Amino acid sequence: MKIVDLIDWFESWANPDWQESWDNSGWQIEPGVLQEDAKVLICLTPTLAVMEEVISLRKQGIGINLIFAHHPLIFNPLKSLRGDDGCIGEMAQLAFSHKVGIYTAHTNFDQVQDGTADVLAQILQLQEVTPVIPTQPGLGYGRVGNFSSLITLQQFLEVIQNRLCPPNLIFSPHADFQQKISRVAVLGGSGASFIEAVAKSGAQAYLTSDCKFHQFQESRDRGLILIDAGHYATERPSCNRLVQKFDSLNLSWVKLSQKDEDFRQFFQISTQS
Template sequence: MNVDALINWVEAWAPPEWQESWDNCGWQIEPGILSQPAGVLVCLTPTLTVMTEAIRLKEEGAPVNLIFAHHPLIFSPLKSVATGNPVGDMVRLSITHGIGVYSAHTNFDQVADGTADVLSQLLELKDSMPVVPTQDGLGYGRVGDLPGPQTLDELLAMIQTKLNPPNLIHSPMADLQQTIDRVAVLGGSGASFMPAVAKTGAQAYLTSDCKFHQFQEGRDRNLILIDAGHYATERPACAKLVKKFRQQGVVWTQLSSNDEDFRQFW
């Protein structure tokens, strides 16, 4: 499968026009690789570390020509592209080594096998549905019933096992022995969706990047807020992308081993 055919498939599955107005999905850098067979390194965030990994793999003989990322490389309009600037260095290395960068962000959040849907699958939620529908059967977040009632302590242990975050944060008022039946999930920064989550009947909400006052809001909405971190809640969907690309006929694709969490707990 050539790069252009792969991107056409991606954009039929997760159309860029579904992105939010502030977002920047699609090609970040396209160095003339569309007609080449796709060799894809999948990552959460397109950083210089990931680009260095792609270059090393290419020098070792892997046919890498595309970094497929969830987060965009370019958010704000560029006023210059210069050496010493991280984006400028990415552009220089991309063109020099023939490795493109493509991002699927808020469009990927909404779809089947997207960031929220994969979290729902990992927790084995039954009758899962979007928290905020945007398309027929698609949308932001997922909410559903656990396979069977669990204590909050058991739910937290399962999340720790499935996502392996460096740290789990949860609402302090929560009784660890209380029974949880219904859970909402949204990968990445999802605290702003709490008003919608509260209407779904979910008792617990797994997301990330929650602030002090958002935990207070969770308490006031009778929601147990569980923050597993941005990386841990979105990285599983990147791993699922590798499997989907292989199913589409991409001969060489793998998950980046140098993708970074950017957080360390001491």
């Protein structure tokens, strides 16, 4: 499948016209690769580490020509490009010199079936799932659904830890770990702005990321258990789903980036004497 056909297929599913006005989904850099057979590396964020991975694989004979990412490379209007700025300029220089396109699907991918929120709901095995914020029939931001049977807060936190493997899991308020949970909302990435809508959905707990101190406080006051599992842990699974979908199209080559890591580190003090 040629790159142009792959992008046409994707956009028929997650139309870039659905993105928010502040977003920048779609082509970030297109160095003349549309008619090439698609060889794709999928990642959460198009960083220099991912580009270096592409270049390394090309040296091994794997002619990757497309980085397909969730987060845009370019968010704000550019005033200049420099090859030594360590960011967008260098990425652009490498993309053009190696003929590697960079395409991103952000808020349009968040809304669709099998997008970031849907994948989280599926991992947690939620049922009777609906969008938290509908944007069009059957689609929208976040998902809220029910467990098939009651589980405790302790069990729910363990499910999140085991299935998403976040390096740090923050939750509030400090409720009874044996509290029964039946209805949960999820939204991959930064979802704290949806707390009010989640509270109105009847969810007892809300799994998202990038939450601030006062947002935990607000959730407590609304009787909602807010759980922050980190941006990477809540969105990376949807990248793996993209690999599966692209692989079903019989592309020449498609893989998930191995350098698209959660670069943060969390210091833990040993309790051993």
